[in-house]
Amino acid sequence: METRYATSPDELPLMDTAAIRERFLVDEVFRAGEVTATYSHQDRVVILGAQPGPDGLELPTFPELRAEFFLQRREAGVVNVGAPGTIVADGVEHEMAHGGCLYLGRGTREVRFTSGDEGDARFYVFSAPAHTDFPTTAVAPGQGTTRELGEQSTSNRRTLNQYIHANGVRSCQVVMGVTTLHDGSMWNTLPAHTHDRRMEAYLYFDLPDDARVVHLMGQPTETRHIVMANEQAVISPSWSIHSGVGTHAYSFVWAMAGENQEFDDMDPAGITDLR
Numbered sequence: 079m080e081t082r083y084a085t086s087p088d089e090l091p092l093m094d095t096a097a098i099r100e101r102f103l104v105d106e107v108f109r110a111g112e113v114t115a116t117y118s119h120q121d122r123v124v125i126l127g128a129q130p131g132p133d134g135l136e137l138p139t140f141p142e143l144r145a146e147f148f149l150q151r152r153e154a155g156v157v158n159v160g161a162p163g164t165i166v167a168d169g170v171e172h173e174m175a176h177g178g179c180l181y182l183g184r185g186t187r188e189v190r191f192t193s194g195d196e197g198d199a200r201f202y203v204f205s206a207p208a209h210t211d212f213p214t215t216a217v218a219p220g221q222g223t224t225r226e227l228g229e230q231s232t233s234n235r236r237t238l239n240q241y242i243h244a245n246g247v248r249s250c251q252v253v254m255g256v257t258t259l260h261d262g263s264m265w266n267t268l269p270a271h272t273h274d275r276r277m278e279a280y281l282y283f284d285l286p287d288d289a290r291v292v293h294l295m296g297q298p299t300e301t302r303h304i305v306m307a308n309e310q311a312v313i314s315p316s317w318s319i320h321s322g323v324g325t326h327a328y329s330f331v332w333a334m335a336g337e338n339q340e341f342d343d344m345d346p347a348g349i350t351d352l353r
């Protein structure tokens with residue numbers, strides 16, 4: 079497990095490209111036949127990638143957690159960004175289509191990831207500490223609470239699907255969903271925002287290999303960028319905007335943890351105020 083310590087907004091302007099990437103970018107979320115894990119001290123979230131081969135993969139625990147099993151004190155949201163697969167959670171099997179979501183409640187002891195016949199599934203997992211047990215629940219792609227956002231004329235037309243949230247699948251901290259850009263739209267989360275009460279992470283997916291997303295971060299008046307490829311994740315502290323423009327349309331998993339699950343608890347950063 080890789081550890082990333084928390085960052086103060088004062089530090090960002092002093093960092094060069096390599097330092098910014100090292101601190102905020104999770105460049106290899108998926109490795110065939112492995113579970114990767116990154117522990118961020120921003121709200122103590124763990125970002126994992128599980129890409130099971132024919133033998134499947136167990137969700138392990140890690141020495142850093144001092145926990146008997148991974149979900150002993152945690153909950154997690156999972157989105158499959160690869161070929162169809164299944165997750166077996168304490169003996170119950172959940173079919174996971176491309177883009178489908180599963181909430182794993184605190185106390186789930188055994189989690190097994192498998193791929194189907196169409197190639198490797200790739201399970202993106204976002205986990206946060208939990209104070210109680212909520213039931214493990216699956217949501218099929220597109221079956222969450224949907225919001226249509228943006229305009230074609232400003233290249234930010236997109237469909238946002240909320241899966242784990244205050245009015246949907248219940249959780250302690252995790253709020254999670256998928257946003258898909260419509261063909262010809264490239265900008266996500268514009269106007270941008272911050273939310274001081276929770277951090278957020280994005281995993282960009284369904285982006286062609288030769289395309290990139292220029293992800294914007296930092297305080298609204300002191301922004302920096304990270305050039306990102308398909309299936310890379312980025313950690314956004316609560317004080318940072320998280321917006322981006324692609325050279326092609328794409329989808330992204332957004333996931334948050336902190337003290338307020340209210341989706342619209344956002345402090346907008348006006349487009350003309352950005353620096």
Ligand SMILES: O=C(O)C(=O)C[C@H](O)C(=O)CO
Pocket residue numbers: 227236238256257266267268273278320332341344
């Ligand atoms: O397209 C968007 O806008 C988003 O997906 C925004 C994220 O959901 C977000 O930043 C929630 O706080």
Ligand SMILES: [Zn+2]
Pocket residue numbers: 271272273278320
């Ligand atoms: Zn946000």
